[in-house]
Amino acid sequence: MVFVLVAVAVVALLAGVHRYVWRRLVGDTTAPGSALRGAGTVAAFVLPSLSFGAMVSGRAGAPFWLQQVLAWPGFLWLAVLMYLTLALLAGEAVRPVLRRVLDRRDRAAAERRTRSGEGAGTQAGTEPLTGARNRNGALVPSGAPARAPQAPEPDGAAEPQPWRRTAAASSLALPSRRLFVARAVGGAAAVAGLGTVGYGTYGVLRGPRVRRVTVPLAKLPRSAHGYRIAVVSDVHLGPILGRAHTRRIVDTVNRTRPDLIAVVGDLVDGSVADLGTAAEPLAGLRAPDGSYFVTGNHEYFSGAAQWIDHVRELGLRPLENARVELGGFDLAGVNDIAGESEGQGPDFVRALGDRDRGRASVLLAHQPVVIHDAVEHGVDLQLSGHTHGGQLWPGNLLAGLANPTVAGLERYGDTQLYVSRGAGAWGPPVRVGAESDITVVELASRQA
Numbered sequence: 001m002v003f004v005l006v007a008v009a010v011v012a013l014l015a016g017v018h019r020y021v022w023r024r025l026v027g028d029t030t031a032p033g034s035a036l037r038g039a040g041t042v043a044a045f046v047l048p049s050l051s052f053g054a055m056v057s058g059r060a061g062a063p064f065w066l067q068q069v070l071a072w073p074g075f076l077w078l079a080v081l082m083y084l085t086l087a088l089l090a091g092e093a094v095r096p097v098l099r100r101v102l103d104r105r106d107r108a109a110a111e112r113r114t115r116s117g118e119g120a121g122t123q124a125g126t127e128p129l130t131g132a133r134n135r136n137g138a139l140v141p142s143g144a145p146a147r148a149p150q151a152p153e154p155d156g157a158a159e160p161q162p163w164r165r166t167a168a169a170s171s172l173a174l175p176s177r178r179l180f181v182a183r184a185v186g187g188a189a190a191v192a193g194l195g196t197v198g199y200g201t202y203g204v205l206r207g208p209r210v211r212r213v214t215v216p217l218a219k220l221p222r223s224a225h226g227y228r229i230a231v232v233s234d235v236h237l238g239p240i241l242g243r244a245h246t247r248r249i250v251d252t253v254n255r256t257r258p259d260l261i262a263v264v265g266d267l268v269d270g271s272v273a274d275l276g277t278a279a280e281p282l283a284g285l286r287a288p289d290g291s292y293f294v295t296g297n298h299e300y301f302s303g304a305a306q307w308i309d310h311v312r313e314l315g316l317r318p319l320e321n322a323r324v325e326l327g328g329f330d331l332a333g334v335n336d337i338a339g340e341s342e343g344q345g346p347d348f349v350r351a352l353g354d355r356d357r358g359r360a361s362v363l364l365a366h367q368p369v370v371i372h373d374a375v376e377h378g379v380d381l382q383l384s385g386h387t388h389g390g391q392l393w394p395g396n397l398l399a400g401l402a403n404p405t406v407a408g409l410e411r412y413g414d415t416q417l418y419v420s421r422g423a424g425a426w427g428p429p430v431r432v433g434a435e436s437d438i439t440v441v442e443l444a445s446r447q448a
Helices: 002-027 035-057 064-125 162-206 243-255 272-284 297-301 304-313 337-342 348-352 368-376 395-402
Strands: 209-217 227-232 260-264 291-294 316-318 322-325 329-333 360-364 381-384 408-412 415-419 437-445
Touching: 002 035, 002 064, 002 162, 035 064, 064 162, 209 415, 227 243, 243 272, 243 437, 260 381, 272 304, 291 329, 297 304, 297 337, 304 316, 322 348, 329 348, 348 360, 348 368, 368 381, 368 408, 368 415, 381 437
Parallel strands: 209 437, 227 260, 260 291, 291 316, 329 360, 360 381, 381 415
Antiparallel strands: 227 437, 322 329, 408 415
16 A cells, blocks of 8 residues: 555656646747647657656566667656756746846836937927928928828827836737746756756766775784775666676776775676676676675565576675685675565674684675674674665765765774765666766775
8 A cells, every 4th residue: 555655656746747847848938739849748748658668667577678678768768857857946046037137128228219219309309490380380391291280189198108118018028038038948957957967878888987995994914905805886787788888897897906806786687588698798807816796685676596696607706694714804795685585685693703803804785774783793894885876966865864874985883884886877877976986995904
């Protein structure tokens, strides 16, 4: 019942947002019956339908080719809709200001015309008049045709005052002014929204940037000082990001020459059958101490057991609630909490319970929320992802409500937590205010 109510609320919200965007970008800027209005109205129905199809096709088991067809326009429209709406809402504050500016401009122009007309009349009245007089005794300038006498104006029928002419002109100009304001604000909002999404898409397709962070560990021996771990999270291979994206990530990681590579979950959004070939470049990862993998929540939407077997075949070592002792520290990994639905959730006792706490320890865990379990078990450093840094501003504000740390390095008691923004994107292949990254974490010994 709760799910149905939430679904109804979401559908109602999206319908309202689409109605608002249509009104501001189409209804207010085009003429009824015009081709542009017809095209805009069709788009207002087709685009959300594509978005709905993109979101449900994977879960509904649609053929992968159909998922790919729907994904690009459907997911991109969600991002465009978001930033169009934000830009249009900002434009609501601009509309009255722009109208007032236009009103003042028109009044000033009318006053200038009025003053110009009065000056011309005064100048003409100062010139001497010569010529014959008409039957009423009025002097008629030479060369001017004689005019028949006119009856006096009745009371109340005097020449309209300048302010009346200005008001009439403004009244006639009002519809065109409203159209101008609507088109100016709508056009600016469209440029801002599309430009933002275009730049954010370029950032994702270009590939992640390398970040470098130094983390001092009190228990790390001098021999391990400067040890480098390449942290890769949230690759999200799927209908949009495929094999080429994996290759970019592998090349970027290998160029950093890490000692160890940690893939901390949400590698895929789909089955091994659909995405196995997209993940194959991971076999090219190179590090002296190897590559390790822990599950994220999306692996449990995509067949976690099959993916664990597949990444093992590619040369990565899955850490399923397990630990390995390296030269200078213990490396442990726990399953994602989404695995609890399958009886495969995180088990900190199994991964960390019997270890020597005199040794430094690094924990791989997809979600930052398990930091409190890490503190309880004496972990020195937890490496996580999951948040995407918010991915789409102002999504970082929402991510902050659900996660102790959205991105970067923070300390919780004696345990430090580093959260990567991730190397890919989920849903829209767009990032705004949260650039994708691969982080090289360099461990520092306080004894060095």
